[in-house]
Amino acid sequence: MYPIVKKRVLNETVTLMEVEAPLVARKAKPGQFIIFRIDEEGERVPLTIAGYDRERGTVTIIFQKVGYTTEKLDTLNEGDSLLDFVGPLGEPSHTEGIRRCAVIGGGLGVAIAYPQAKALHDAGAEVDLIVGFRNEHLIILKDELEAACTNLIIMTDDGSNGNKGFVTQALQKQIDAGRNYDTVIAIGPLPMMKAVCEMTREPKIRTIVSMNPIMIDGTGMCGGCRLTVGGETKFACVDGPDFDGHLVDFDEAMARGRMFRPEEARAKEKHLCRMTGEAR
């Protein structure tokens, strides 16, 4: 069992948890992920590692309530435990040699962009952190973000924080203004990562994306997480999750991400029934 030692609600849909998992904390590096399972009936769900404390033996995860399992995870509290928590899985991010970069985070992706930006910033790189949310109430980790970069640009879809637009528009503005990035790191929803890659393709700025496809074991066994990268089949769990964004077939990844939509809806329906105590 893996006890939840801290829970912090970041906004109405996003929650941070610190989980005691010494075997994971001992080896975790930025860019890697874990897989958790809540209980005996639970599914295995991958989440990127948002932070770790080797001494305390804890790993931080940040998740958004998007489906049945994440809704259920959110009902747990400090003192409760997860049945399974395995990792660190995947290859760590390769950020060596980066001097001037833009780290782009969209929505929940901000939670993962944050440790990346912090690691780069701590290593002395110049980091523009460009993050986007639907509205100002959804902005998370503002203080942490500020401390993890050279420039912080927060965009909102509705302009409620006074800065209306998408992260891609902000990135374009920075590129046009002559910010000479050697690398762009994009983490967030697939359409956002795709749009960033389209933008950086022409000026030939190296762009790294973090993929989060459906997977089961996370060790290369099921092949469910396969992606086409540069015309070759890659497994996100062992070859990634970071890939050269200019080589990723995003349209295929988006189609694969929709494979179990109807089943997810069915599972969520069951969840609501359990919560209200109504019969299915």
Add this chain to the structure above:
Amino acid sequence: MANMSLQKHPMPEQDPVVRAGNFKEVALGYTPEIAVEEAQRCLHCKNAPCVTGCPVNVPIPDFIDRIKEGDFEGAYQVIRSQNALPAICGRVCPQESQCESKCVRGIKGEPVGIGRLERFAADTAMAAGKANAGKAPACGKKAAVIGSGPAGLTCAGQLAKAGWDVTVYEALHTAGGVLMYGIPEFRLPKALVEREISSLKELGVKIITNAVAGKAFTVDELLEEGNDAVFIGSGAGLPNFQKIPGESLCGVYSANEFLTRLNLMKAYTFPEHDTPVKVGAHVAVIGGGNVAMDAARCAKRLGAEVTILYRRSEAEMPARAEEVHHAKEEGIHFHMLTAPTSIEGDENGFVKSIRCIEMKLGEPDERGRRRPVPIEGSEYELPMETVIVAIGNSPNPLIKKTTPDLPTERWGGIQTDENGRTGKKNVYAGGDAVTGAATVILAMGAGKKAAAAILEDHPS
């Protein structure tokens, strides 16, 4: 007086029409009366040719004698002396090419039903709660076993019996490896695997789940942490694909993914269990091995029309004859001498059909199997919503990557001598991680040999 019937007593089975709609075990097992009767077919040959066909050297005539006498518990203990997992072997061993292929009764008529008797003895003893062999006195030696599949469990059991302190590390959340995630419930009930594993725990074997070798720890760290020996039984976990167009469409699964969703995650009970599986009305399974049969029979149980596509003819099929027979009985279609050339998708990225080409058999390849050659102009298309690729697995690279001084073959398998010693001191390996995808019993045989080598190299 020996029972001179030329046929082995048939295995009582669930009716094919009924069982194609459930996940309960197909074979129901012998009753005590049938078992004693079948045991009486054994001639107790002095030279026991059957034993030479057994990768773990079970003293077959001895245990069958006990069954004849009605001493079922004694029969089980005789098997247990050489085989750590009898209830499993009695079900999934290819006896027809091992022990039973050497049986003298098979010269004229059918061999003795050794596998069925082994299963009977194990089930009877376990049902009576007689599975516990007791802990051996500690000898002060310590071993780490990577992987809790048949190779790892067998190696761990042998070492524990010799008094070693053994810890097994498993990457998944449940111990058992392919016995849990791969082989379906209707062929190997999971409760039974769990019972076999708990009897290993009673021997003192510790099992740590959610522990991925090469990620959470390395082989070198296990040695530094005071293990006298490390055994690698990590299996052949990485699924192969055909590299034909359309393999990334929604609705295409590796057999590993499909079987793991069903067996380990219990997707056939969805939404009771949270992991879903999606199966269309028409399912194609590519491949001709036991895994292909398992996948096809699972899909059938989910209500699909299932077609197996195999590029050679039935004679070359690597699957056990019994599995092919069961699949046919359950109404699975076989398209032999058929190779898929592409999978076609609809506008949403879901599978809508599979294109195939007919094959004929040409010259034998290096393994002596006749090579399939495409027949020009014979292409055709079958409507499909689901495609399951069951064409084998490659060894998982995680351990190789993080243990640079462990010699491996070019295709990724770990190099060992015939007793499981690798090129790295105090490191042993066995099972699919060494041989590539093979059988449960060969992996068990390798685990047992490696345990013997470990005991020989580390005398207490």
